[in-house]
Amino acid sequence: MPSNAAALWRQYRFERRMFWRNRSAAFFNFLLPLIFLALFGAIVSGHQNELDVIVPGIAGMSVMSTTFTALAYNLTFMREQGVLKRIRGTPLPSGVYLGGLALNAITNTAIQIAIVVVAGRLFFNLGWPPQPLTLVVFVVAGVAAFALLGASLSYAIPSFESAPAVINGVFVPVILVSGVFFDVKHVPGFLRDIAQALPLEPLINGLTGGFVAGHGDINHHLTALAVIGFWALVGVVLAVRGFSWEARRS
Amino acid sequence: MASVEPAIEVRDLRKSYGELEAVRGIEFTVRRGEIYGLLGPNGAGKTSTVEILEGYRERSSGHVSVLGFDPGDRPRELRARVGIVLQSSGIYNYASVAESISHFAHFYPHPRDVDEVIELTGLGEKRDARARTLSGGQRRRLDLALALIGDPELIFLDEPTTGFDPAARRGAWQTIRSLRELGKTVLLTTHYLDEAQELADRVAIVKGGRILAEGSPSELGVGRGSRYRVAYANGDGEATVVETDDPTRLLHELTGAALARGEQLRSLSVTRPSLEDIYLELTADA
Numbered sequence: 094m095p096s097n098a099a100a101l102w103r104q105y106r107f108e109r110r111m112f113w114r115n116r117s118a119a120f121f122n123f124l125l126p127l128i129f130l131a132l133f134g135a136i137v138s139g140h141q142n143e144l145d146v147i148v149p150g151i152a153g154m155s156v157m158s159t160t161f162t163a164l165a166y167n168l169t170f171m172r173e174q175g176v177l178k179r180i181r182g183t184p185l186p187s188g189v190y191l192g193g194l195a196l197n198a199i200t201n202t203a204i205q206i207a208i209v210v211v212a213g214r215l216f217f218n219l220g221w222p223p224q225p226l227t228l229v230v231f232v233v234a235g236v237a238a239f240a241l242l243g244a245s246l247s248y249a250i251p252s253f254e255s256a257p258a259v260i261n262g263v264f265v266p267v268i269l270v271s272g273v274f275f276d277v278k279h280v281p282g283f284l285r286d287i288a289q290a291l292p293l294e295p296l297i298n299g300l301t302g303g304f305v306a307g308h309g310d311i312n313h314h315l316t317a318l319a320v321i322g323f324w325a326l327v328g329v330v331l332a333v334r335g336f337s338w339e340a341r342r343s
Numbered sequence: 344m345a346s347v348e349p350a351i352e353v354r355d356l357r358k359s360y361g362e363l364e365a366v367r368g369i370e371f372t373v374r375r376g377e378i379y380g381l382l383g384p385n386g387a388g389k390t391s392t393v394e395i396l397e398g399y400r401e402r403s404s405g406h407v408s409v410l411g412f413d414p415g416d417r418p419r420e421l422r423a424r425v426g427i428v429l430q431s432s433g434i435y436n437y438a439s440v441a442e443s444i445s446h447f448a449h450f451y452p453h454p455r456d457v458d459e460v461i462e463l464t465g466l467g468e469k470r471d472a473r474a475r476t477l478s479g480g481q482r483r484r485l486d487l488a489l490a491l492i493g494d495p496e497l498i499f500l501d502e503p504t505t506g507f508d509p510a511a512r513r514g515a516w517q518t519i520r521s522l523r524e525l526g527k528t529v530l531l532t533t534h535y536l537d538e539a540q541e542l543a544d545r546v547a548i549v550k551g552g553r554i555l556a557e558g559s560p561s562e563l564g565v566g567r568g569s570r571y572r573v574a575y576a577n578g579d580g581e582a583t584v585v586e587t588d589d590p591t592r593l594l595h596e597l598t599g600a601a602l603a604r605g606e607q608l609r610s611l612s613v614t615r616p617s618l619e620d621i622y623l624e625l626t627a628d629a
Contacts, residue, residue, distance in 0.1 A: 100449070107438075107446050114437035174433025179489070182397060185450040274380040339399070 097189055104185070104193030112197060122163075126155045126205050130212050133274065141218060143276075145305045148213045150273035152304065153297035155205035156235040157264065160198050164243035165250065167194065167259050173253040176339045193240025195240055202236055210304075219304055227311040234321045235296040241328025242292070248335035267293050292324040348411055349395060350375050350497050350528040356405035358391050365391045367552035368405070375496075378519070378529040380543030382536065384626055387553040390430070392429045396530070397427050397499055410497060423451055426490030426498040430505070434485060436475035443474060444488050444599050451493030455624075464488040464518060478492065480511040487518065497528045504538060516541055536619045546618070548625050555625045560618050573597070576609040 113119050129151050133154055135142035171177050180190050207226075213219035222228045250259045271277070271293035277285055288294040295317030302308040311318075351373035355380040358366035366388045381389045395407060398414040398419045398421070412421040412563060434443060441457060448454035448470040461470050464484045466479055469477060477485060483503070490498060500519065504512045522529055533539055540560045547557040556563055572589040575597065577583050587593045590613055601608045 103446075103449055107435075111435050111437050171433065174434070175429065175431055176433040178399070179427075179432040179434070180430060181399070181430070182422065182425075182427040183447065183450045183493070184419045184452075300416070 097186060100185060101196070102190045103193050104189055105196045108193050108197035109200065112201075113163065118202070122201060123204065125158065126151055126209055128218070129154070130209065135214060135275055136212075140227070144217045144219070145301070146276045147274065148209060148217055148219055149297050149304045151211045151302035152206055152232075152300045153235070153271070153293055154268050154273045155209060156202055156232060156296060157239050157268070157293055159201040159205055160236050161243035161246070162264055163198050163201065163262055164194065164240055165246040166256055167198075168244055168247035169250045169256045171252055172247065172337060173340045175340060179339045179342070192242075197234035198240060199236055202232065205230055220306070222303050223306040224303045224308075224310055227299060227314060230311060231296055231299030231303060231314070231318070231321070234299075234318060234325065235292070238292050238296075238321050238325040238328055241325055241332050245331035245335055248331070248337055267291055270294075272297055287301070290320065292321050295320040301331060348375075349408075350377075350405070350410060351530060352408040353392070353396070354406040356392065356395065356407060357403045358388075358400065359403045365552055366395075366402075369549070369552070369554055371547050371554060371557060373466045373528060373530055375528055376523070376526050377544040378523055378531060378542050380539040380546040381530070381549055382534070382539045382543075382546050382622065383549035384534060386625075391552075392549070393530065393532055394497055395502055398422070398593040412438065413569075417499075421494060424496050426493060426495035428490045428498070428500045428503055428560050430488045432486065434474045434482070434489070437473060438596045439471050439473055440477070440485055440488075441470040443485065444492050447489050450494045453494055454492050456499060457492070460488050460492050463491065463521065465514065480507055483507070483515070484518075491522075495527070497530070497555060498522060498556045499529045500529060502533060503531065504533075504535070512538075519589070536622055540618050548622055550626045563618055563621050570615075572614045573612070573616070575611040578604065578606050579607075582610070 102295040128192065131149070134144065134146045137147060158211065168177075170179055181187065195244060210222060216238070234322075246263065250256050268274075269281070270288045271279065271291060272288065273293075277288060277297075280288065295314075298317040299311075302314050306316075349372045353370075353371050356366055356369045357364065369388065369392055371379070374431055375507075381392065383389050391400065394407050395402045396414055398417045401415055410424055412418050412423060414421060437614065438446065444460060447454065447455045448457055454541065461467055464487050466481065466484055466488060469481055472481075474482065474485065483506075487500075487503070507515060516538070518531065519531070529542075531539070531543060543560060545557065545559050546563060547554045548563070549555070560586045570586045572584060572586050573590060573593055574582065574584045585593060594613070597608060597611075
């Protein structure tokens with residue numbers, strides 16, 4: 094039997110190949126952050142303060158959409174189609190299979206973050222990220238929390254037909270309230286409190302430190318990191334307790 | 344030697360879902376190299392039983408052994424030695440037939456040759472077709488190919504021909520028979536009588552979570568009360584059916600009486616109950 098590392102690599106490469114085969118999905122996956130950047134770049138063009146908000150905001154949204162949204166959607170699809178159950182009947186260890194799915198999602202996160210970094214440098218006067226360590230730490234923490242929460246959410250989705258409604262029902266309010274498109278400072282107090290307790294606002298807070306000069310080093314964002322860490326723990330508990338390999342029987 | 348030990352042993356198996364007791368004390372043994380059929384209507388407890396043996400479900404109580412392992416522990420070695428064809432299971436839609444099979448081959452320690460399995464399952468013409476373009480029957484053959492690629496000793500087939508047209512069923516049956524020639528053990532669940540009769544060496548009829556009868560398809564026909572059915576048209580042309588354990592004596596009496604009266608016994612037939620009769624008798628709601 095192949096070693097787990099070799100099996101994980103093979104599973105990852107297979108998932109990547111399948112990802113690129115679904116061309117329209119792959120295309121829009123990478124076009125989406127670019128469209129948002131172009132639109133908001135045009136809207137707030139010339140106002141550096143606002144560009145400084147938009148770029149880390151879009152980066153945070155990218156982390157969430159490539160992990161949380163994509164995994165909740167894919168896991169629901171695979172479960173309802175019976176792929177998960179079939180895989181579970183083979184000697185491939187479950188962890189290797191799920192690891193392959195996670196690495197596939199994380200690769201998309203890395204590509205999207207790279208797109209945002211390059212766009213920030215070329216079109217938004219941001220330069221290269223002044224705090225790359227902060228950027229990397231927060232991307233990694235965000236990926237972990239949102240991937241686990243996405244896997245957990247799939248358990249709450251009863252059927253594939255209801256997946257878009259449930260996922261968008263979470264995703265859209267969270268990106269609106271968390272300051273993807275505006276500075277959270279302008280949000281009413283109670284909404285800001287809610288946003289700061291959710292994982293996306295702290296992620297954008299840390300990414301702002303990574304992308305924009307003058308927001309201090311990683312020590313200035315430790316509270317935000319702790320909130321993301323808390324959500325990652327919640328994600329671990331929910332994902333382990335609730336994960337289902339089989340389609341629901343109606 | 345391993346081959347002495349049965350492939351599957353089930354003793355007093357029980358499975359409850361809350362209040363509902365789906366499996367109520369099922370017992371059977373599947374010998375190495377045989378095709379064993381679990382036959383019964385939907386909701387009889389077949390799928391629950393098989394999914395416990397496949398390691399998908401935990402049993403409530405009872406003893407279960409598959410190739411000497413407890414499937415409840417889901418040992419990796421056991422999963423490497425069985426092949427599972429579920430009633431419906433998804434596949435990577437964007438992978439070709441050959442790609443899927445060769446990807447799955449890497450899950451196993453001693454896989455069979457990919458081309459050989461493609462040949463065996465009759466997918467040669469479709470080897471480069473994406474799974475999403477396959478017909479229902481072709482997908483089913485791909486299911487079988489993915490179950491066979493690891494060169495399993497034991498294969499679970501859950502309703503393998505549901506939804507097939509008659510020609511496709513014959514083809515699938517041929518493939519399943521070829522598994523026996525390869526020395527494989529097969530546990531087949533089906534609600535088709537002809538399928539059980541055609542393929543299985545032994546059949547268990549399952550209803551309400553229990554096994555109602557077990558034996559070879561022909562034994563089941565004779566075994567139950569050893570009833571023979573003698574039918575004829577009497578002197579007035581009325582159809583008459585008599586059931587008996589001793590058809591020799593009955594025929595002697597009937598034909599003797601008819602000869603004495605100078606009549607013929609028209610439409611005379613002697614039949615044993617078919618598996619279908621047994622099945623319908625056993626599974627009818629009394």
